[in-house]
Amino acid sequence: MSDQPNYRPETLAVRAGQQRSQFGEHAEALYLTSSFVFDSAAHAARRFSGEEEGNVYARFSNPTVTMFEQRLAALEGAEDCVATASGMAAIMATVLAHLQQGDHIVASNSLFGATINLFSQILARTGIATTFVSHTDPAAWEAAIRPETKLFFLETPSNPMTEIADIRALTAIAKARGILVAVDNCFCTPILQRPLEMGVDLVIHSATKYIDGQGRVLGGAVCGPKKLTEEVFKYLRTAGPTLSAFNAWVLLKGLETLKLRVEAQSANALRLAAWLEAHPKVARVFYPGLPSHPQHELAMRQQQSGGGIIAFEVKGGREQAWTVEDNCRLLSITANLGDTKSMITHPASTTHGRITPEARAAAGISEGLLRIAVGLEAVEDLQADLERGLALI
Ligand SMILES: *Cc1c(COP(=O)(O)O)cnc(C)c1O
Numbered sequence: 001m002s003d004q005p006n007y008r009p010e011t012l013a014v015r016a017g018q019q020r021s022q023f024g025e026h027a028e029a030l031y032l033t034s035s036f037v038f039d040s041a042a043h044a045a046r047r048f049s050g051e052e053e054g055n056v057y058a059r060f061s062n063p064t065v066t067m068f069e070q071r072l073a074a075l076e077g078a079e080d081c082v083a084t085a086s087g088m089a090a091i092m093a094t095v096l097a098h099l100q101q102g103d104h105i106v107a108s109n110s111l112f113g114a115t116i117n118l119f120s121q122i123l124a125r126t127g128i129a130t131t132f133v134s135h136t137d138p139a140a141w142e143a144a145i146r147p148e149t150k151l152f153f154l155e156t157p158s159n160p161m162t163e164i165a166d167i168r169a170l171t172a173i174a175k176a177r178g179i180l181v182a183v184d185n186c187f188c189t190p191i192l193q194r195p196l197e198m199g200v201d202l203v204i205h206s207a208t209k210y211i212d213g214q215g216r217v218l219g220g221a222v223c224g225p226k227k228l229t230e231e232v233f234k235y236l237r238t239a240g241p242t243l244s245a246f247n248a249w250v251l252l253k254g255l256e257t258l259k260l261r262v263e264a265q266s267a268n269a270l271r272l273a274a275w276l277e278a279h280p281k282v283a284r285v286f287y288p289g290l291p292s293h294p295q296h297e298l299a300m301r302q303q304q305s306g307g308g309i310i311a312f313e314v315k316g317g318r319e320q321a322w323t324v325e326d327n328c329r330l331l332s333i334t335a336n337l338g339d340t341k342s343m344i345t346h347p348a349s350t351t352h353g354r355i356t357p358e359a360r361a362a363a364g365i366s367e368g369l370l371r372i373a374v375g376l377e378a379v380e381d382l383q384a385d386l387e388r389g390l391a392l393i
Helices: 009-015 041-049 063-076 087-099 113-125 140-146 168-176 225-239 245-256 257-279 294-304 320-328 357-362 379-390
Strands: 080-084 103-107 129-133 150-156 180-184 204-208 220-225 280-287 309-314 344-346 369-373
Touching: 009 063, 009 245, 009 257, 041 113, 063 220, 063 245, 063 294, 080 225, 080 280, 087 113, 087 150, 087 180, 087 204, 087 220, 087 225, 113 129, 113 150, 129 140, 129 309, 129 320, 140 168, 150 168, 150 369, 168 180, 245 257, 257 379, 309 320, 309 357, 320 344, 320 379
Parallel strands: 103 129, 103 150, 150 180, 180 204
Antiparallel strands: 080 220, 204 220, 280 309, 309 369, 344 369
């Protein structure tokens, strides 16, 4: 497909990266094999040395995984992609491939919880320090830079408050000092936001979320120019946080419907957010696609639409929020996101339950806050499901 660079995302999603075997299968094949056979001793030697391209051992090469990598790279507009076992594995691989003891990261203070723990606990122990700064204040990122700063790390919109980081502004600050910028593009996917086109160096995915989109498997990926992904590949080859062939096959088929799903989920979310905003029992809605969002204009400059995640505050506190949650029959009570089935969660007692009340307050996460990851159900049915609890508070 590299000879046809002008295909549109719809086409790339179903066609990019496919390699057919001698059997001529129409769907992408699932290669469940841990190793590969060579024609001769000399052939094995050529493959191992890298003199000849080809599969060797599934810790670092498998045709099904390669098809997934190439298809995702095409959608992100990336030269290359390295798939990993999970989103966290992708973040770990990116940092350990490019940083070493003594280096420093500047990161958003509203990252995914496990990412904050990875940086502040596990990586800190290896001598890689992180300064967490305001998600929305580029001047704070600039002020946090040290001579040893090697990486800016962010995800946007943030979870659960849907705050937007200005990708172009942060990239400009980093570029001027030779600092790498990595964006976790899990919430938007390449369908709604293409960070590489805004100057970002590496895009990271938890493919577990929208790319699978149907809540089945874990996976991750790092996309970018080959000179940067090559280092990630070397780390993966040796350290082994590899995506399984089966999961790659599920994710490859997930990419085929990514655009249809994400656009429909985002359209559903916009309708549901507008309905919530007009609801007398709702104090406030946080959704980048609504004009009431403080960064609506920035969001619309760097995203195609608002995305599938809504946060809203019911009037009252924890009791009222739990009443809404407990009266849902359709919306699943789970902290995951990106599924075709809508999900509702109370961040203050789940995903953000273990941080201090002060830190929660600073992040804007009140006791009345609920987060919905909007799926593909009829919006009217989701409204009726939420109304049951809202009517009781
Ligand atoms: C879920 C998630 C991750 C971690 O991905 P896993 O596949 O669960 O390891 C990272 N970043 C964001 C934004 C996520 O939502």
